[in-house]
Amino acid sequence: MGSKTSLSKALVRRETISGYLFMLPCLFFFLTFVIYPMFMCVFTSFFDSNMGKNTTDVFIGLANYRELFSDRIFLGALRNTFVIVLVSVPVVMVFSLWVASAIYDMPMVLTSAFRCIFYLPVVTGSVAVTVVWKWMYNNYYGIFNFLGKNLGLIDKNINWLGDEKYALWCIILILLTTSVGQPIVLYVSALGNVDKTLIEAAEVDGANRSQVFRNVKWPQIMPTTLYILIITMINSFQCFALIQLLTSGGPNHSTDTIMYYIYYTAFKLYRYGYGNAMGVVLMIIIAVLSAVQFKLGSSDN
Amino acid sequence: MLGKKSKLTRTVELTVIAILALLFLFPLYWIITGSFKTPQEVNSVVPVWWPYEWTLRNWKTLFSKLKAPVFEVMIPFSQYFSSDGLPIVMLKGVTGPAAIRWIINTVWMAVASMVLTCLTAGLAGYALAKKRFVGRRIVFTLIVCAMALPKQVILIPLIREMSALRLYNTMNAVIFPIVGWPFGVFLIKQFAEGIPDGILEAARIDGAGELQTFKTIVFPMIKPGIGALAIFTFISSWNDYFMQLIMLSSTNNLTISLGIAKMQAENSTDFGLIMAGAALAALPIITVFIIFQKYFTKGITMGAVKG
Numbered sequence: 001m002g003s004k005t006s007l008s009k010a011l012v013r014r015e016t017i018s019g020y021l022f023m024l025p026c027l028f029f030f031l032t033f034v035i036y037p038m039f040m041c042v043f044t045s046f047f048d049s050n051m052g053k054n055t056t057d058v059f060i061g062l063a064n065y066r067e068l069f070s071d072r073i074f075l076g077a078l079r080n081t082f083v084i085v086l087v088s089v090p091v092v093m094v095f096s097l098w099v100a101s102a103i104y105d106m107p108m109v110l111t112s113a114f115r116c117i118f119y120l121p122v123v124t125g126s127v128a129v130t131v132v133w134k135w136m137y138n139n140y141y142g143i144f145n146f147l148g149k150n151l152g153l154i155d156k157n158i159n160w161l162g163d164e165k166y167a168l169w170c171i172i173l174i175l176l177t178t179s180v181g182q183p184i185v186l187y188v189s190a191l192g193n194v195d196k197t198l199i200e201a202a203e204v205d206g207a208n209r210s211q212v213f214r215n216v217k218w219p220q221i222m223p224t225t226l227y228i229l230i231i232t233m234i235n236s237f238q239c240f241a242l243i244q245l246l247t248s249g250g251p252n253h254s255t256d257t258i259m260y261y262i263y264y265t266a267f268k269l270y271r272y273g274y275g276n277a278m279g280v281v282l283m284i285i286i287a288v289l290s291a292v293q294f295k296l297g298s299s300d301n
Numbered sequence: 302m303l304g305k306k307s308k309l310t311r312t313v314e315l316t317v318i319a320i321l322a323l324l325f326l327f328p329l330y331w332i333i334t335g336s337f338k339t340p341q342e343v344n345s346v347v348p349v350w351w352p353y354e355w356t357l358r359n360w361k362t363l364f365s366k367l368k369a370p371v372f373e374v375m376i377p378f379s380q381y382f383s384s385d386g387l388p389i390v391m392l393k394g395v396t397g398p399a400a401i402r403w404i405i406n407t408v409w410m411a412v413a414s415m416v417l418t419c420l421t422a423g424l425a426g427y428a429l430a431k432k433r434f435v436g437r438r439i440v441f442t443l444i445v446c447a448m449a450l451p452k453q454v455i456l457i458p459l460i461r462e463m464s465a466l467r468l469y470n471t472m473n474a475v476i477f478p479i480v481g482w483p484f485g486v487f488l489i490k491q492f493a494e495g496i497p498d499g500i501l502e503a504a505r506i507d508g509a510g511e512l513q514t515f516k517t518i519v520f521p522m523i524k525p526g527i528g529a530l531a532i533f534t535f536i537s538s539w540n541d542y543f544m545q546l547i548m549l550s551s552t553n554n555l556t557i558s559l560g561i562a563k564m565q566a567e568n569s570t571d572f573g574l575i576m577a578g579a580a581l582a583a584l585p586i587i588t589v590f591i592i593f594q595k596y597f598t599k600g601i602t603m604g605a606v607k608g
Contacts, residue, residue, distance in 0.1 A: 019434030
């Protein structure tokens with residue numbers, strides 16, 4: 001803001017007053033319904049608190065956090081969440097980059113048609129998507145058992161969602177179909193913005209397709225890759241609707257994720273403070289991972 | 302520049318992508334055809350790829366199973382004066398299918414979120430980009446940090462806040478946090494940064510007031526951004542299942558997503574009925590998406606590429 005030192009004091013005051021007046025409606029909603037609850041999430045995590053009307057919260061320090069790390073269900077949920085993130089993030093990244101580089105230089109009509117189709121599962125909405133997959137996974141009438149048996153992949157019906165071995169993978173498969181839409185849109189636009197003269201120059205110099213990609217396109221789409229990495233990670237960490245509607249964390253807590261377990265603790269066990277402690281842990285994990293990715297991504301450039 | 306990809310590679314690529322696209326379309330196809338199948342066809346072990354006899358049975362059940370007043374208009378703020386702490390109903394529509402009520406609720410929720418978000422984010426995004434006010438850096442940092450955090454962890458504290466404010470189980474409990482979410486401000490700020498300072502300076506010298514400047518100069522220039530934000534907010538609030546799930550509970554107040562989830566929980570084996578519900582929830586929003594696809598795409602790319 002060095003150049004602004006020449007502004008007179010009166011002008012600064014005028015700018016400040018009008019600036020805040022313009023910000024006022026937004027700040028009201030932002031502070032009341034985002035920042036305040038965020039603060040309360042951290043604050044109540046140090047209390048033994050339930051949703052009851054006539055009970056008061058008791059300060060218990062770090063007891064919620066200590067309990068968390070000896071809670072087998074929480075640790076299982078943590079593990080499941082990491083499995084989901086570690087599987088879905090790389091698959092989404094590779095798949096969407098591949099689809100985007102295949103479709104971005106097609107004729108405009110085809111590009112937007114494909115982009116639209118791959119985005120459809122997101123627009124359809126998690127509830128509609130989940131109920132149809134629930135039918136497809138069904139033990140008796142599901143299409144997966146029919147195809148599996150006819151193609152000789154399985155010899156008897158599998159209860160996909162009711163079996164600890166498969167349930168989490170079934171959820172990951174649905175999550176993948178609903179996660180690639182946005183990255184494809186972003187990559188198509190980033191690849192379209194790559195400086196064409198650089199590509200042509202590299203081709204004149206005799207670079208082949210993979211060399212052009214590695215040395216010209218990849219560095220230029222790096223900021224987009226970083227952004228996609230972070231949003232995909234956050235989305236995978238927040239996987240909730242699929243679990244709540246398909247398995248409710250079962251069978252035997254094999255599909256619990258942190259998000260679902262927070263919901264379960266707060267709304268089924270009514271342990272408000274304990275649920276918030278988990279929320280804080282989730283926030284810290286995501287903040288640390290985002291920061292690490294950001295550091296790695298920007299030092300790469 | 303296409304020369305580097307051989308014709309054969311292109312054909313193979315196109316075929317593979319087309320097959321994948323069909324697989325991505327399949328769940329939607331299954332929802333729509335499933336909603337017109339008879340119970341025998343739905344519960345057939347060998348999948349019925351195309352319904353033999355199209356039936357409206359599922360759709361009729363969907364619209365007759367649960368009843369609710371088609372709409373209710375509440376007296377604003379009346380929950381703070383009424384004896385039971387609930388809003389007082391001023392005007393009540395005829396009793397009709399609950400599914401229609403859910404659609405009306407959802408449309409109202411999405412439109413109100415959209416209008417409020419565009420209004421607050423338009424004003425604030427412009428101020429953040431063009432006003433040199435004290436504390437601007439702090440406000441902007443707070444906004445960026447809030448965006449990077451998982452939205453859903455705040456929903457549990459929000460419940461308590463909403464019941465304290467007597468907003469719990471009203472549409473406002475869903476709308477207000479959506480409006481508060483700072484993505485919109487961030488997006489509009491990117492657009493508003495393109496406004497040349499000279500024009501704003503000229504307007505000030507000509508004696509235009511702040512609001513007049515906003516209306517006549519700023520708004521027309523950030524309009525594409527507002528359009529993108531509007532459609533983005535409409536679609537994402539329509540599909541924001543978690544927020545709706547924890548904030549709304551009575552049958553009259555459900556959104557279409559919640560209504561389908563509720564029916565699914567109560568009749569988990571009647572897949573025909575559930576598919577009709579899923580189609581009712583998905584088709585309007587898909588139509589909106591296809592019509593406004595261009596703006597929508599712009600919205601998600603603008604927020605990312607420059608950010």
